[in-house]
Amino acid sequence: MYAKLETRTFLAMLVGVSLAFVLLMKPFFGPIFWAVAIALIFHPVQQLLVRKFGDRPNTNALITLFICMVIVVIPVLVLVTSLIAEGVGIYQQIQDGDIRPGEYIDRVNQSFPAIQSFLAQFDINFSELRDRAVSFFVGGSQFLAKQAIGVGQNTFQFFLGLALMVYLAFFLLRDGSKLIELLIKALPLGDERERLLFAKFAEVTRATVKGNLLIAIIQGALGGLIFWMLGIGGALLWGVVMAIVSLLPAVGAAIVWVPAAIYLAAVGDVLEAVILTAFGVVVIGLADNILRPIFVGRDTKLPDYIVLLSTLGGIVMFGINGFVMGPLVAALFMAFWGIFIREFGHEDHRAQFTESEIDDSGPESP
Template sequence: MYEKLETRTFLALLVGVSLAFVLLMKPFFGPIFWAVAIALIFHPVQQWLLRRIGDRPNTVALLTLTLCMVIVVIPVIVLITSLVAEGVSLYQQIQDGELRPGEYIDKVTQSFPAIQSLLDQFDIDLSGLRERAVNAFVGGSQFLAKQALGVGQNTFQFFLSLALMVYLAFFLLRDGHKLVELLIKALPLGDARERLLFAKFAEVTRATVKGNLLIAIIQGALGGFIFWVLGIKGALLWGVVMAIVSLLPAVGAAIVWVPAAVYLFAVGDWVQATVLTAFGVVVIGLADNILRPIFVGRDTKLPDYIVLLSTLGGIVMFGINGFVMGPLVAALFMAFWGIFIREFGEHDTTLGLGPRDLPDDDSSAT
């Protein structure tokens, strides 16, 4: 009896201390998460260097991290800095009256009276819609301006988070496999289940980060390129905005280039509008429709509609990190239920589920 009380007391304290540790780490969730993502994504590079250099873990981890900084971290910082600078310039032009978003909307409605008729059928107030669109445009540029001020005021915090991410990534690259084995020993789920879940975590994180970021870069570059070719102001800014919104499946860069094409049609620039529309539908649109299922859906082994819903839900719940966290939660949800059905459920039921329909447990986490 006394031994059971000791065990229960110890487990209660273990849970309490673990929760306290999680709360202690909560302010550093972002750097920790992206350090884990870097370690998972660059794990194949680390293994390749190990085969070439030999068993020198510190050197290999340092070289891998340096490569990550050159390929990913530094370009992203430069791109964000350019985006903020463009946003500040755009906001200043609006404040000085050089840009009047309301006039653009008025030109579109004047050129296409059918829009007014269509809105009237649904009892939609065009003036209210115009005001909300203008406020959204001004608010977006104002947000970027505030971010620029915030970055300037919180430079120390930004570089502290960056340094913490890089520092953690080094140790995760060097000792990540040891930490995984330690967690497998500590968690009371069964080694086979734990290896399956860790493998799924690594697989989905790699797929969503690499796939979504690659698609975002491609769509943003294509969108910025066509805006630059057509002489549309702020091509860099709109290219980066298209890259960001392309993280949203089924919406993507169209939320930027479609209004631009409509405006060009409204002001009579038919050639530019036609070129932008054709390029957006054929090139930018197909880049999303073809590449996303290949890079994200195939590697995560999730249906396209689950990828869409989990990405949107993840962004709502976790912010920008949600484009990874959402599909990750969905994949782990399906993995857990797959294990449950295989081990505790009945096979060949009315749903037609059998062992071959469920996740394999012979994967190993990296």
């Protein structure tokens, strides 16, 4: 009796201390998560270095981390800085009256009055839709301006998070395999299940970050390139926006280039509108269908509606990290239920089948 009480008390304190530790790490959730993602994505690079240079944990981890910094971290920092600067510029032009989103929408309405008639069939008020679109556009540029101010005011905090991410990524690259084995020993889920879940976690993280993010970058780059070639202002900004919305299935980059093509047609630039439409459908649209099976793989792809809902829910819950965290949680949810169905879902059926076999076989012979 006393031994059971000791065990329960220890387990309760273990859970309490673990929860306290999680809350303690909560302010650094973003850097920790991205450090784990970097370690998972660049693990094959580290394994290649091990085969080439031998088992030198510190050296191999440093080289892998340097490669990650050169091809991922530094370009992303440059892109984000340029994006914020361009967003601030557009916001300033809106404030000065140089850009009037409402006039652009009115110009489209004057050139294509059928749009207003079509929306009226669904009881959609064009004026309200126009005001919401203008508010969304102004609000988006204002958000980028606030982000620029926030980055400037919180420079120390930003670089602290970046340094923490790089620091943790080094140790995860070096000691990641040992940490996984330690967790497998500690968690009471069964070694086979734990290995399956860790493998699923790594698989989905690589697919979401490396695959979906790379595809989004390619689509955004293609969209920004065609905008720049056609002389559309803010090509970098719209390219990044297309990259972001490309993460959402059933939405995609078309939410940006379709209105742009309509506006070009409305102002009389028919050739440019045709080029943008053809490029959007053939190049940007098909890039997802061609590249996703290559980079992501068909086995790891969640249904589009699950990806859409989990991505939106993840962004609401986790912020910018949610575009990875949302699909990851959804994939682990499906993995857990897959294990449950595989191991427990057919037990009752097997028991009934065994009983029916016994009944049909008749009485046992003496």
